[in-house]
Amino acid sequence: MSEIGEVATSLTLPSGLVLPNRLVKAAMAESLAKNGRAGPELVKVYEKWGQGEWGAIMTGNVMVDERYMGSPQDTTVQSKNSVEIDTWQRIARGIKAKGALALMQINHPGRQSRAGAGSRGFLQKNLAPSAVSLNFGTGVVVKTLVKVLFGTPAEMSTIQIQTLINQFADAAKFAQQVGFDGVTIHAAHGYLLSDFLSPKTNTRTDAYGGTPEKRARVIVEIIEAIREVVSTNFSISVKMNSSDQQYDAGSDAVLKQVDVLVSHGVDFLEISGGSYENPRMMRGDEVPAKSERTQKREAFFLDFALAVRERHPDLHLMLTGGFRTRTGMNSALQTKGCDMIGIGRPAATVPDFPRSVIGIGAKRDISDAEAGLQMQKVETPWLLKHLPFPELQRVLVGGAETMHYGQKIGEMAKA
Numbered sequence: 001m002s003e004i005g006e007v008a009t010s011l012t013l014p015s016g017l018v019l020p021n022r023l024v025k026a027a028m029a030e031s032l033a034k035n036g037r038a039g040p041e042l043v044k045v046y047e048k049w050g051q052g053e054w055g056a057i058m059t060g061n062v063m064v065d066e067r068y069m070g071s072p073q074d075t076t077v078q079s080k081n082s083v084e085i086d087t088w089q090r091i092a093r094g095i096k097a098k099g100a101l102a103l104m105q106i107n108h109p110g111r112q113s114r115a116g117a118g119s120r121g122f123l124q125k126n127l128a129p130s131a132v133s134l135n136f137g138t139g140v141v142v143k144t145l146v147k148v149l150f151g152t153p154a155e156m157s158t159i160q161i162q163t164l165i166n167q168f169a170d171a172a173k174f175a176q177q178v179g180f181d182g183v184t185i186h187a188a189h190g191y192l193l194s195d196f197l198s199p200k201t202n203t204r205t206d207a208y209g210g211t212p213e214k215r216a217r218v219i220v221e222i223i224e225a226i227r228e229v230v231s232t233n234f235s236i237s238v239k240m241n242s243s244d245q246q247y248d249a250g251s252d253a254v255l256k257q258v259d260v261l262v263s264h265g266v267d268f269l270e271i272s273g274g275s276y277e278n279p280r281m282m283r284g285d286e287v288p289a290k291s292e293r294t295q296k297r298e299a300f301f302l303d304f305a306l307a308v309r310e311r312h313p314d315l316h317l318m319l320t321g322g323f324r325t326r327t328g329m330n331s332a333l334q335t336k337g338c339d340m341i342g343i344g345r346p347a348a349t350v351p352d353f354p355r356s357v358i359g360i361g362a363k364r365d366i367s368d369a370e371a372g373l374q375m376q377k378v379e380t381p382w383l384l385k386h387l388p389f390p391e392l393q394r395v396l397v398g399g400a401e402t403m404h405y406g407q408k409i410g411e412m413a414k415a
């Protein structure tokens with residue numbers, strides 16, 4: 001093993017695909033699309049990341065239904081004209097230029113699709129497993145805001161669920177057609193599929209609700225539908241939340257759902273956490289840990305990953321959120337908390353993070369003490385700090401963090 005440690009070693013996935021090292025550029029919505037279409041800016045951004053010595057690069061979430069987007073600048077691959085095919089082929093080529101795997105994250109925003117994001121009509125409701133509104137706080141002002149921005153979602157019919165499954169399969173087929181090595185299904189962060197998993201947002205009593213296993217069924221059916229339209233070495237993975245606020249404390253429901261996904265052969269599982277209501281994944285950065293013990297545990301969701309590992313020793317696990325130092329990454333790998341390290345905000349700050357910060361393929365040796373990125377906490381605008389709605393403030397602070405790093409991705413497209 002090189003002095004850089006386990007983070008620099010290759011990894012073979014069950015699909016047979018090989019990551020040249022353990023660092024994965026995590027999915028980050030680039031906010032660069034117009035009317036859902038990817039363009040030259042997006043190509044440029046991925047060509048830049050593709051030069052960075054990443055083990056794998058995930059796209060930001062690509063929406064499977066153009067009627068429902070997370071933001072108006074999200075991408076969708078629903079209409080597949082020749083220009084789009086060419087653009088996505090260039091994106092995949094850019095990602096793979098130096099050996100990174102190209103993985104497209106596919107998503108449906110569910111009740112987190114805000115008004116004006118997507119081509120649906122003004123009166124068309126958001127979709128959700130059950131008609132449960134977002135909860136950003138209890139006051140009248142906040143409730144009215146939620147109503148205007150997101151509305152109360154409609155409970156999906158079984159026909160709509162079938163359409164959704166087909167849309168995910170279509171997107172995966174497109175991803176393979178344009179040269180991606182795999183797709184990763186977004187079932188985290190409060191979007192549609194994570195709402196299916198949670199008993200707080202899925203109160204159905206049919207085949208898609210009622211028990212942890214039934215709440216995971218839609219994802220199983222998506223995996224099966226994708227498998228029918230792609231080749232056997234195409235990677236299918238899932239990003240899901242750790243057992244966080246979506247579940248009752250101490251509940252092992254989410255671990256049972258992990259069991260279900262593992263038994264259906266996911267290539268790897270990515271662990272994250274949080275949602276719009278409580279953006280835990282966007283926790284502000286503390287400066288790199290002072291004591292060795294805290295540095296070793298810099299990942300936000302490591303404890304949950306270790307619980308998953310106990311049940312599934314052979315599962316390939318990716319952990320995202322909070323990794324900033326090589327020591328912290330190697331420590332998580334050594335304790336078997338994960339096999340792959342997801343890197344979000346640092347990748348928007350330093351596109352060739354694996355090389356210039358961690359030292360993979362670098363011309364000079366980088367010591368353990370140097371190999372890390374001290375991220376500045378994003379300053380919360382004065383107005384937000386003084387809002388009289390504490391719950392809403394938490395939401396907006398998460399949004400400010402996302403916006404700040406989204407702008408950095410935008411700068412990559414211009415440089």
Ligand SMILES: Cc1cc2nc3c(=O)[nH]c(=O)nc-3n(C[C@H](O)[C@H](O)[C@H](O)COP(=O)(O)O)c2cc1C
Nearest residue numbers: 026027028029060061321322343344345402405406
């Ligand atoms: C600008 C921005 C956009 C994001 N978009 C997505 C997304 O499209 N899909 C996703 O799963 N996570 C998204 N995330 C969350 C990241 O993948 C990651 O979970 C989070 O940033 C925590 O990791 P970090 O501490 O390394 O930044 C986004 C984060 C940022 C900063």
